[in-house]
Amino acid sequence: MNRRAFLALGGAATVLAGCEGPQPRPARPLTATQSGEPTLRWRMTSSFPRALDTLFGGAERVARRVGELTDGAWSIHVYPAGELIPSLQVLDAVQQGTVECGQTASYYYLGKDPALAFDACVPFDMTARQKTAWLLEGGGLELLNERFAAFGVRTFPAGNTGAQMGGWFRNPVTGLNDLKGLKVRVPGMGGEVMSRLGASVQNIPGGELFTALQMGAIDAAEWVGPHDDEKLGFHKVVQHYHYPGFWEPGPNLSVYVNERAWSSLPAAWKEIFRAACLETVTWMLARYDALNPPALARIRAAGVTVAPFPDEVLREARAATEAILEGHAAADEGYRKVYTSWKSFMEPSSAWLGLAELAYARFQAGGAGG
Amino acid sequence: MNRRAFLALGGAATVLAGCEGPQPRPARPLTATQSGEPTLRWRMTSSFPRALDTLFGGAERVARRVGELTDGAWSIHVYPAGELIPSLQVLDAVQQGTVECGQTASYYYLGKDPALAFDACVPFDMTARQKTAWLLEGGGLELLNERFAAFGVRTFPAGNTGAQMGGWFRNPVTGLNDLKGLKVRVPGMGGEVMSRLGASVQNIPGGELFTALQMGAIDAAEWVGPHDDEKLGFHKVVQHYHYPGFWEPGPNLSVYVNERAWSSLPAAWKEIFRAACLETVTWMLARYDALNPPALARIRAAGVTVAPFPDEVLREARAATEAILEGHAAADEGYRKVYTSWKSFMEPSSAWLGLAELAYARFQAGGAGG
Numbered sequence: 001m002n003r004r005a006f007l008a009l010g011g012a013a014t015v016l017a018g019c020e021g022p023q024p025r026p027a028r029p030l031t032a033t034q035s036g037e038p039t040l041r042w043r044m045t046s047s048f049p050r051a052l053d054t055l056f057g058g059a060e061r062v063a064r065r066v067g068e069l070t071d072g073a074w075s076i077h078v079y080p081a082g083e084l085i086p087s088l089q090v091l092d093a094v095q096q097g098t099v100e101c102g103q104t105a106s107y108y109y110l111g112k113d114p115a116l117a118f119d120a121c122v123p124f125d126m127t128a129r130q131k132t133a134w135l136l137e138g139g140g141l142e143l144l145n146e147r148f149a150a151f152g153v154r155t156f157p158a159g160n161t162g163a164q165m166g167g168w169f170r171n172p173v174t175g176l177n178d179l180k181g182l183k184v185r186v187p188g189m190g191g192e193v194m195s196r197l198g199a200s201v202q203n204i205p206g207g208e209l210f211t212a213l214q215m216g217a218i219d220a221a222e223w224v225g226p227h228d229d230e231k232l233g234f235h236k237v238v239q240h241y242h243y244p245g246f247w248e249p250g251p252n253l254s255v256y257v258n259e260r261a262w263s264s265l266p267a268a269w270k271e272i273f274r275a276a277c278l279e280t281v282t283w284m285l286a287r288y289d290a291l292n293p294p295a296l297a298r299i300r301a302a303g304v305t306v307a308p309f310p311d312e313v314l315r316e317a318r319a320a321t322e323a324i325l326e327g328h329a330a331a332d333e334g335y336r337k338v339y340t341s342w343k344s345f346m347e348p349s350s351a352w353l354g355l356a357e358l359a360y361a362r363f364q365a366g367g368a369g370g
Numbered sequence: 371m372n373r374r375a376f377l378a379l380g381g382a383a384t385v386l387a388g389c390e391g392p393q394p395r396p397a398r399p400l401t402a403t404q405s406g407e408p409t410l411r412w413r414m415t416s417s418f419p420r421a422l423d424t425l426f427g428g429a430e431r432v433a434r435r436v437g438e439l440t441d442g443a444w445s446i447h448v449y450p451a452g453e454l455i456p457s458l459q460v461l462d463a464v465q466q467g468t469v470e471c472g473q474t475a476s477y478y479y480l481g482k483d484p485a486l487a488f489d490a491c492v493p494f495d496m497t498a499r500q501k502t503a504w505l506l507e508g509g510g511l512e513l514l515n516e517r518f519a520a521f522g523v524r525t526f527p528a529g530n531t532g533a534q535m536g537g538w539f540r541n542p543v544t545g546l547n548d549l550k551g552l553k554v555r556v557p558g559m560g561g562e563v564m565s566r567l568g569a570s571v572q573n574i575p576g577g578e579l580f581t582a583l584q585m586g587a588i589d590a591a592e593w594v595g596p597h598d599d600e601k602l603g604f605h606k607v608v609q610h611y612h613y614p615g616f617w618e619p620g621p622n623l624s625v626y627v628n629e630r631a632w633s634s635l636p637a638a639w640k641e642i643f644r645a646a647c648l649e650t651v652t653w654m655l656a657r658y659d660a661l662n663p664p665a666l667a668r669i670r671a672a673g674v675t676v677a678p679f680p681d682e683v684l685r686e687a688r689a690a691t692e693a694i695l696e697g698h699a700a701a702d703e704g705y706r707k708v709y710t711s712w713k714s715f716m717e718p719s720s721a722w723l724g725l726a727e728l729a730y731a732r733f734q735a736g737g738a739g740g
Contacts, residue, residue, distance in 0.1 A: 031401070065641070065645065068637075068638065068641040069439065069638060069641050069642050069645060070638065071636070071637065071638035124734075127727070127730065127731060127734070128499075129498075129499065129532075129655065129659060130659065132652060132655075132656050133655070133656040133657075133659035133660050135656075136652070136653065136656040137653075137656045137657050137659070137660035138660050162499075162726075162727060163726040163727040163730045164726060165725070165726050166726070225726070226722070243725045243726040243729055244725070244726035244727070244729045244730040244733075245726060246730065246733075249726075249730045249734075266441070267438075267441065268438065268439060268440065268441035271435070271438040271439050272439050272642075272645075275435065275439060275642075275645040275646070275649050276645070278649045278652055278653075279645050279648045279649055279652075281652055282502060282506070282648055282649075282651055282652050283506065283507075283648075285499065285502075285503070286502050286503040286505075286506040286507045287503075287506075287507050289499060289500065289503035289507070289719060289722070289723070290503050290507035290508050290715075292722050293718035293719050293721065293722040294718065296718070296721065296722050296725075297718060297721075306725065308725075308729050311733075314733050345660075348663035348664065348666075348667060349659060349663050350734045350735055351663065351666065351667075351735070352596070352659070352662050352663040352666050353659070353731065353734075353735070354731070354734070354735025354736070355535070355613045355614070355666075355676065355678075356532075356533040356534060356535050356536070356595070356613040356614035356615060356619075357497070357532060357533040357614070357731075358728075358731050358732065358735055359613055359614045359678050360497065360533045360614040360616065360619045361497060361723065361724070361727075361728050361731065362728065362732070363614075363616075363681075363684050364494075364497070364619075364720045364723075364724070365720055365721070365723070365724025365728055366724070
């Protein structure tokens with residue numbers, strides 16, 4: 001949406017006063033007006049640009065479904081990153097009530113509270129399936145919402161990319177030595193881990209990655225997976241595509257809602273919002289699973305070598321991750337509570353999913369003897 | 371629910387005439403009556419008994435969520451297998467309009483149309499994640515609903531167990547020879563495959579399995595996975611628990627809706643029903659993923675040996691499966707259309723999920739070198 005369209009919308013949209021939070025709502029606005037106009041209008045800002053059509057598409061889908069499930073009585077207008085609110089200020093904007101809700105990834109806010117990262121992912125986190133199970137049925141979401149309560153915000157699982165790729169390398173990574181001094185772009189905690197392995201971690205915005213890689217300013221860059229990576233064109237400048245992206249093995253995307261806006265909703269609309277988000281967890285993964293396979297085939301056809309990171313890289317990276325997490329847990333009781341729940345869910349879960357599920361996936365992938 | 375309670379409910383519930391289908395509904399029953407009574411009452415019959423709390427729990431959850439999302443205006447009463455309709459007659463009951471909807475697994479009806487099995491699973495089918503992706507984003511659900519249209523029924527994905535276990539064996543399966551003449555209980559197409567491998571397949575209801583295994587009437591039995599199996603007590607009589615259950619690597623559970631009942635719903639309620647089902651896909655898998663790990667640990671602690679089927683068993687079983695599927699596809703153009711879509715989605719999907727997702731799961735399970 002361009003600036004003009006945004007301004008045009010301003011008259012109809014509920015424009016909220018900066019720090020006063022959303023206005024009170026009628027108790028049961030369960031139907032559209034007689035003329036078919038919404039009785040409730042919300043705004044959702046996203047951390048993602050439109051170009052990340054599957055990530056940003058998750059925000060659009062939540063909004064669309066809220067409209068469909070309320071027969072048009074509740075309208076949510078979605079803004080991509082930067083149009084209304086900068087990409088990494090979604091938590092602030094929802095906290096302050098500038099918007100009623102926002103779509104983001106909670107690891108962006110670990111500077112405010114390192115425990116929030118468990119809502120999205122930390123390196124060597126659970127897979128998408130495990131993360132969803134922990135959040136919904138393992139008490140994870142409840143614990144995280146205790147942390148988010150300090151911001152006057154409530155978080156809802158609303159998407160997952162599945163295990164991401166490890167990224168694009170000018171030269172193949174054959175062992176730990178190949179990482180020493182390597183100029184890599186890996187954001188957040190993944191970058192912290194790479195740095196502990198000897199890499200020189202660069203902080204470069206997504207939009208500048210292709211040029212940085214092409215011009216040799218960096219030796220390696222990670223983004224998401226085949227579908228999103230292909231659009232940035234990395235395969236045109238470097239030839240080695242490594243996996244897995246151990247820093248994002250199953251990141252959960254979140255929708256935050258301002259607590260006062262939430263409490264003003266009628267009960268059925270709270271459940272409708274929850275449903276729209278939860279549906280979108282399934283939708284986003286399904287969408288990626290439909291889009292990534294043909295993108296991977298095209299990337300391979302372009303001559304790219306697709307290869308796993310050596311085991312020693314994964315082992316050292318996991319050890320570095322554990323040191324970081326244990327450090328936080330030792331320093332902060334609140335963090336430790338989330339960390340302990342997360343760890344004690346993941347370990348038996350991995351033992352279980354390492355049987356039938358793993359044996360079958362391995363056979364299916366042609367590696368039955370592996 | 372006992373018979374008396376059912377009869378008591380009869381007065382309030384909409385009792386439909388056998389083959390006339392549901393009665394017409396008002397166009398927009400979007401709110402409960404002023405006294406808080408539902409304005410629409412449906413009945414859902416399930417193929418599963420209450421004891422399968424996670425499978426049957428899926429039906430209960432869909433009904434509960436429909437109530438919550440409509441603020442109590444739409445009530446669905448759920449009946450476990452046999453209380454209203456026999457377990458394997460859900461399709462018939464929904465088709466005839468005896469109930470408006472039903473929860474089941476579509477492979478129960480392959481005698482009516484073998485292509486319906488792809489809605490649940492065939493042996494060596496996709497994993498849960500792949501199946502959901504194919505149904506939602508790969509055109510699978512649309513193709514299947516063309517088949518279900520012949521029954522005046524519409525199917526909705528509404529649950530998944532994940533990859534099941536291969537079952538309980540008196541003696542370990544160390545190779546194909548161990549299957550020759552073995553008296554096993556594996557229902558449906560899985561049984562047909564086991565039979566082609568030389569096993570003597572027995573047809574025994576779930577409720578009689580424990581006794582049959584205990585008394586030596588059978589040598590092996592499969593059920594679901596640790597959580598459900600533990601309740602039947604198999605680990606008390608035999609000691610070898612094999613995996614994976616290659617006949618159910620990711621079965622989708624379905625909710626069927628009678629087409630006339632569906633078409634009488636207001637648009638928003640159609641979307642609410644769809645959301646309640648789709649949410650339940652995520653919920654059921656998460657619930658199993660929370661319940662199976664501790665059940666597995668208890669089963670192991672009881673001294674059970676948990677081991678994979680040998681590769682030669684999986685390879686032969688897959689070859690037998692392919693022969694069966696190709697036979698159907700050669701004989702029936704409608705089947706071939708579904709089969710071709712299914713196969714052409716699964717192959718590149720397995721290649722993609724065999725990279726980052728599999729490498730990570732393997733490392734997580736401690737088999738990084740495998």
